Amino acid sequence: MSTIDLTQTPSSDPAVILRYRDRQYAADLIGAAILEFDLFSFLNQNGGISFDAVCTHFSWQHRPADVLITLCRASGFVTSNSDGGIELTPVGREFLTADSQWYLGPYYQPIADSPVRKDFVSILKTGKPANWQAKSDGADWHESMKDPDFARSFTDLMNCRGITFGQKLAAAVSEQVAGYSHMLDVGGGSGIYSSTMVARHPHLRATVLEQPPVDTIARREIANLGLGDQVAVHSGDMFRDPWPGDVDIVLLSNVLHDWDIAEAQQIVDRASDALPTGGLLIIHGAIINAKKTGPLPVAEYSALLMNITQGKCYSVAEYGDFLRPHGFELQPYQATTGDRGFLTATKR
């Protein structure tokens, strides 16, 4: 049996530890903007330029370019004017434009040859993630997750933070889940979010929808926690296979941010189909604010996600766009811990 006691919750916030890893690729993305594209000199010469025009000028794909511009906005290098055009801030103009006497471009020169910085150049142009660093044969993250050893190690990574994140999420949704009975945890990894949810709310049961080989890992982890009676695992492909029925909550934890807009919309569409009227959708993860001005740790983490997956950290407004076709009633964003938070939406 596990030594994990889900009745105990941490008293401190792990953000200070998580941020070192979450921001790990952000410097390389800023390095690409400075060293490869001289983005800030261009913005200085074209004050108020639209996002679309920036993408056209540099031949950038919108999703990765949005991650970069959001990171620049959250870092205070650029701001958006009242028409949505991009303007340099004083720090951007003084320190990031090549003809300024205070230009700091050479400070980034030592990472000019970094593989991650080079990957970002190609990601911006192609919209395709770089090969995932941990896999020597160069498969991307989604392919790598089908390999048992990689899946084990990456699921451990997600599980260790998920104990805290899941407990904080479960506590924060206490009032909202009171009248519900069965949560479907799509792409639920080890099942830790289902486990923490039912541990906190014993009136709930949960089903984890996962693909092999993570489904096997989830079964083992849930059994180790002694929660096999309350949490089931359903093996399947969330895009192709039918989802388990008879659910009134769908949890999408750290799932949509792995995918480009079309796939994320498909997952939201299926979540809507799975829910009855009045059903509750919970979207949990690292979420950018509606104006895309931050939070900075989330904008930094988005650089990592766009490097290894087809996704990014979507904003509150973008999640609203995914939900709009289905008439969900979206509640305001709530922060939990470790720079994470969640949105809930009720199906009308």
Ligand SMILES: C[S@@+](CC[C@H](N)C(=O)[O-])C[C@H]1O[C@@H](n2cnc3c(N)ncnc32)[C@H](O)[C@@H]1O
């Ligand atoms: C980033 S992890 C999130 C895991 C967990 N929900 C969490 O918050 O830690 C994404 C999960 O989606 C699963 N996944 C990816 N593609 C899938 C598919 N087509 N069908 C089912 N699960 C899938 C992966 O195996 C992985 O466990």
